[in-house]
Amino acid sequence: MQQVLLSNLLSILKEGEVDFDDRFQLEFNPSFLDSKGQAWLHEIYDDLGGKGKHPLLEKANFDMKINRVLFLFDSPIHFNRYRLISLRSDFYSEMSFPFSEAYKRLCRTYEKECQKAGLQERIWNGPPVAGTWFGQASEPGDYSGVGASGWKLTAFNDAxxxxxxxxxxxxxxxxxxxxxxxxxxxxKRLDQMLVNPNEDQRKVICNWFLRKLE
Known part of the structure; x- marks a missing residue:
């Protein structure tokens, strides 16, 4: 469903003649990450129960790019208690992100939506490295002990x-x-509008998106 929603959003933007690059990949230069950045990441990793030295992403994919602005359309599995932990880091209070406060509220409100897809073992447990870094996941739905290693890895990677x-x-x-x-x-909720938007809704969504660029 997430891919359907994203596809419909991109289609709406193309109709509105919004010039963007989709499926943009950014490679991360490790020399850009200074000691303060490393400290922020280690703090988040530790708060999530990470073991040993925190791993670093080498690159990331984005849904679209407009000039120097990157966009990610997050699925429900990004809204849960572990993402909330990462958003409470000093990093977000020292560096302003337009979405951070709203995302904290959404993480508290929509964890049940996250569970609908996130209790699948491949998401709850994550890839094998999630167990290495955060410990062997508890049974799906059990937040005692380790909890969801896969969710923790997603939250850390988001940060x-x-x-x-x-x-x-x-x-x-x-x-x-x-x-x-x-x-x-x-x-109306964005995801509900994007399922099968009519002509008027498509115009409204395009205008809503353009306001984000202001």
Whole structure:
């Protein structure tokens, strides 16, 4: 479903003649990450229960790029207690991100939505390295003990992407499926509008997106 929503969003932007590059990949230069950045990442890794030295991403994929602005349309598995832990890092209070406060609220509100897909073993447990770095995951749905190693890895990688995109000179805009848009006299959720948007909704969504670039 996430790919359908993203595809519909990109289609709407093309109709609105928004000039963007999709499926942009950014390689991270390790020399850009100074001691303060390393300390922020280690703090988050430690808060998530990470073991040993924190791993570093070498690159990241983004849904689109407009000049020096990168966009990620996050799926429901990015909104949970572990992402909330990462968002509470000093990193987010010292470096301003337009989405951070809203994402904290969404992580508290929509964890049940995360569970609908996130309890699958491949997501809950994550890849084998998640168990190496965060410990063997508990049974799906059991947050005692280690909890969800896969969710923790996703939360840590999200924080890495936030930091690395900034120090590489880009502005990052994260789009949540739970964002609301005023249309037809009422607020509607973005993900619900993107399932099968009519002509009026497509125009509203395009204008909503363009305001993010202002």
């Amino acid at each position: 890495q992407i936030d930091l690395q995109s900034r120090i590489h000179g880009y502005k990052l805009i994260r789009i949540a499926p739970y964002e609301t848009i005023m249309t037809g006299g009422s607020l």
